[in-house]
Every structure is written in C-alpha cells, then in structure tokens.
Amino acid sequence: MVRWEPGAAERLHRAALDLFVEQGFAETTVPQITARAGLTTRTFFRHFADKREVLFAGEDELPAVVARVFAEAAPGLSPLDVVVEGLADVVAPRFDGLHGYLTTRQRIVESDEGLRERELRKLSVLREAALRGFRDRGLAEVEAVLAAHVSVTLFDVSLSRWLEEDAGRTLAAVVRDTGEAFRSVTGSAPATGTA
Amino acid sequence: MVRWEPGAAERLHRAALDLFVEQGFAETTVPQITARAGLTTRTFFRHFADKREVLFAGEDELPAVVARVFAEAAPGLSPLDVVVEGLADVVAPRFDGLHGYLTTRQRIVESDEGLRERELRKLSVLREAALRGFRDRGLAEVEAVLAAHVSVTLFDVSLSRWLEEDAGRTLAAVVRDTGEAFRSVTGSAPATGTA
C-alpha cells in the first residue's frame, strides 16, 4: 500500500489554479490549497518557493531555450534578425499547444500586483540569458544590453498579442508581425535574413 | 507641548535606510526600524504599504513627469526622438543631484530579489504612462506598445550606466549616448531632431 498518493506537486498545482480561478489569488490561502490537495501546508513550500511560484512552475527551462536560440543563430544575422527568427523558430513552438492554459493563467496574473511583479522578474531572467548570448556574439556591452531588452520586449509583446487573439495565428506569426512593427516604429532597416 | 515629534515618515525612511545599509534588507525587521524611529510597528504601515516601499517613496510623481515629456514634445519628432529628447531634457535633470543617494539605493535593491521585482513593477508603471503618450500622438496600438517598451529600456539602461560611472557626465549625456547605441544596434535611421 502506498503511503501517499503520487504526484504531490501536480495535485498542488491543480488545486491552486482551481482556487485562484474560483475565488481569486489573494483570497486563496496556502492551507486551502493543501487541504484540497490532501497535503499539509509545510509540504506546499517544499514544492513551491512561495504562493506565487505556482503560476510560474516549469519556466525554469526557458533560459536554456534562449541559449539554444543563440547557439543556432546564423553568424551573419543582425541582432534584430537573431531575435525575431529565434523567437519564431525555437521559442514560439513551445507555446503553441498552451493557448488555453496560458490565457487563464494570464488572467490570474493580471489580477494581482504581486504576480505581475514576479512575472516581470521572470522576464528579466530571460533578459540576462539573452544578454549573455549577445555578448558571446561579440556585441559591445551597451549594445548587448539594449539588444537583450529588445528581445524580451518582442517576446513579451508578441505573447500578449497572441493571447488576446481568440485563436487562428501561431505565436511565430505574431512574433514576425511584431518584429515588423518594431522595425517600423524605430525606423530600422528591413530584415536581412535568409528570406 | 507636542504629543509626537514631527516628520514620522522621514524618520522612518532614514532609520530604514540606515539599517538596510548596516545589516541588509532581509535581515532588517519592521520593528527594528520603528524602534529606531521612536514609533510603533503599526505606524510604519500607515506610511508605507510594505517594507519594500520605503525604497520607492517619492516615485509616484514620475508618471506625471512622463506625461509632461509628451506634452512638451514637438509634433514632428519620430518616436525615438521623443524619447531621447524627453528623457534628456525633462526627466534626467530631476536626477542630477541624487547620484550619491541613488547609488546606495541601487546597491540595496540589487541585493534582494523582492526589491528587484518591485523596481521592475515601478518601471512598468512608467511604461504605461509612456504608452498613453504614444497613443495620444496617434501611433497604432502595437507601435505605441513597442515605443513605450523602448522608452523604459532607454531610461533604465541609461540610469544604470550613469550610476555605474563615478561622476563626470550628466544623466542627460548618458541618455543621448544610449540613444545612439540603440540606433546602432537596431539599424535605425539617425536622429531627425532639431540638432
């Protein structure tokens, strides 16, 4: 006989999400989550650093994905091309099946200041990964920093736009579209990519 | 005879900053701060929403400054020129006398994850102010969003660079320099401003 039901982390995750949707994030306490999952409060904090972290589980792998973007980028591309092509080809496909989940998740995050803070911090971790990538490509420090900011901007804006759309387009398509809008608003030269 | 010494908020602010420098942010408790300021714990939370907010007091006025940037921007300028000129002429002068204070403040913020989260959230409030400004200038939604992101990037990067420098340059000079670097890394057309 098993002493505990398996999959504690996943049960906590589902219980937490259900409660966040039912009654709001701030109004949900950790004891409520663990009661629904059949565990103790202490166990919750063994799986998640804090209450907010439930909504960001599994995002730890994204920096590695960013690293792969730079590993696979052609040598001659401009910084902007690296970002747009990398986001569209490497990053975006990882999100395509998650439109539904990410939409409800987004609604929860936007309902709470603390969650928005955490989300911005997660994006800044991605920015640091991109910064390393641009440094390795030989960009000067200031330019690498700026390129990293632009990368995260394009990712963030593209994801937001994609989630606002009911369905239809892929995230990759939105990324390319957002990239064009970026070139337009900054007066940048058109893509030099291997179109 | 006065019942309480005046300037409770400022006393709390000074006591908190001193303690943060002496023993670190996380290691400092609110009761420690209020004891040093000669007040009670409850009173601390009447002046600051939470412990972190001590380090962001007085920044509530920045969105209004951003609004002024757009109110004073010449009609024909490109989005990038609006940002660079506005930051250099309107925003930067407000910081010039604060290099010393902002440096120690920055050191504290960088020492704590929670503080970095809060700082990013404050920047995103500025971004929303810039977004309204670009919308009012008639930019399409996507382009306004991207321009707002770029604005905050230039502000954030410029401020960081300025604080890293010992002294010498004004923040406005760093802003213009960062703007040039941005044009370089994104392949943008040079400034069309009233040089």
Add this chain to the structure above:
DNA sequence: GAGGCTGATGACACGGTGTGTCGTCAAGTA
C-alpha cells in the same frame, strides 16, 4: 530476508508581515 539508507511527508513551533479596530489626545474650527 534482514538490515540500512533515502526521500517524501507529517507534525509542531516560531518569527515576521500586514491588517482591523478601538482608544487617546493635540490642534484646528466655530
């Protein structure tokens, strides 16, 4: 298969955060 090890969980205590509520009292106002 007996013993030992490991890893996840329960149980308990505890300091710190942030809020609700009520009482107190100086200062301003009529």
Add this chain to the structure above:
DNA sequence: TACTTGACGACACACCGTGTCATCAGCCTC
C-alpha cells in the same frame, strides 16, 4: 466651550514562510 479631525498607540489576529525532528514506504545491499 464644544465639536471635529488626524496621527499615533495598543492589541488582537490571520497568514506567510522556515527550521527541525519524527515517521515510514521503497530500494539497495549483502
């Protein structure tokens, strides 16, 4: 003098997050 307004003290309290130790199923080893 009487009333009102703030700012603060005092107290209680729920929740957050952590440290610590006991427990016990499953696995490994000999």
